[in-house]
Amino acid sequence: MTDENDLKVIDHSVSGEEFTLIKNSEFGFLETTPKPDIDKLPHYYESKDYISHTDSRRNLVEIIYHIVRGVSLKKKVQLIDEHASDGKILLDIGCGTGDFLKVAKENGWYGYGIEPNAHAREIANKKTNQGVFDTDELLKFKEHRFDVITLWHVLEHLPDLENQIEIYKKLLKPSGTLIIAVPNHKSYDAAYYQEFWAAYDVPRHLWHFCQDSMAALLSKHFLKVVDVIPMKYDAYYVSLLSEKYRKASFKLFRAFITGFKSNSKAKRSKEASSLIFVVKNE
Structure with missing residues (x-):
């Protein structure tokens, strides 16, 4: 059920479809509604502009992203x-084209990586000596294998949310660390851009x-x-994309000012555009 406070957001990247963000009654996060069927989700990633699956540098946004x-x-x-x-055994979930895993190995x-997109996985394996696998391999790792498991802007994409968390907990050593980076919908830039906030990225972001x-x-x-x-750079990059989605004008200066304001306000509020959560067993 929706109410007047639910936010309607358009998929600006692929389909142009409209989705509604509804507050989850148990945990309080926002849910993308309706959620695409699992077998249809890959369709929403089928874009040459989906940047985490490519190493291209065709325009200003992509150049800034790679810098x-x-x-x-x-x-x-x-x-x-x-x-x-x-020890130093790493599992990187949703590793994209493998750059973090490559630098960590260096x-x-x-380390190992998990990446469902075949094209991104192929690029990643060239960088990591075939250390990246499809999602089916996740359940084949031994329990308590890893010192650190990382999800850099990945958890918001996963359909089976709670089951995934249980899997990562079993794969971590008892003293291990789970590191989760996600956008923060209570940031200043989210409030400023509203339905045009690029980090909503529906329906690829389910939560x-x-x-x-x-x-x-x-x-x-x-x-x-x-x-x-806080992930301070995200405020600038997300603001840049959000300006593009608003289509009023694609202004680099306005995006910079908004990103700067977001980071400045986050010094007091602690509500940065994206946040890294360092997580341990209780």
Whole structure:
């Protein structure tokens, strides 16, 4: 059931279809409604503009994306180094074209990746010495195998949400760390752009999290958030895409100002455009 506060959002990337964001009564995150059937979900990723499945640099948005990714990869490796437990065995879920996994391996990690998109997986395997597998392989890993499991902007895509969390918990060592990065719908840029906020990215994003809803979801599975880290670059990139979707004008300057405001306000509110949740067993 919808009400007047539910937000209607258009798929700007592929289909042009309209979806509604409805608050989940148990956890408090927003749900994309209606959810596409699982067998139809891949259709919504069939776009040459779906950037995490390509290494292309055809336009300003893609160039900026790759510049930012290059900088953020080093910070991501620093983060997993800080939270390594007994060893350095990594599983990267939804690894895309494999850049994070490649850099992690170059810095002493022994890692695997899971990537459902065949084209992205092929690119990733060229970078990682065939270390990336389809989702079917996820259940073949031994329990308590990994020191760190990472999901960089992946959890919001997964249809079987709670089952996936249980799988990751079983695959982690008891002292291991789960690292989850997701957009934050309580950020300033989300409030500013409303239905044009690019990080809603319906229907590829099935769930839309904030700090409270993430903590509630994980707590049900006896996991706790031990740290929350802002992803400052995301505010600028998401604002750039959001300006494009508004179509009033595609202004780099306005996107920069909005991203700057979002990061400035987040210093006090702690509600950055995207957040990294560092998660441990309770």
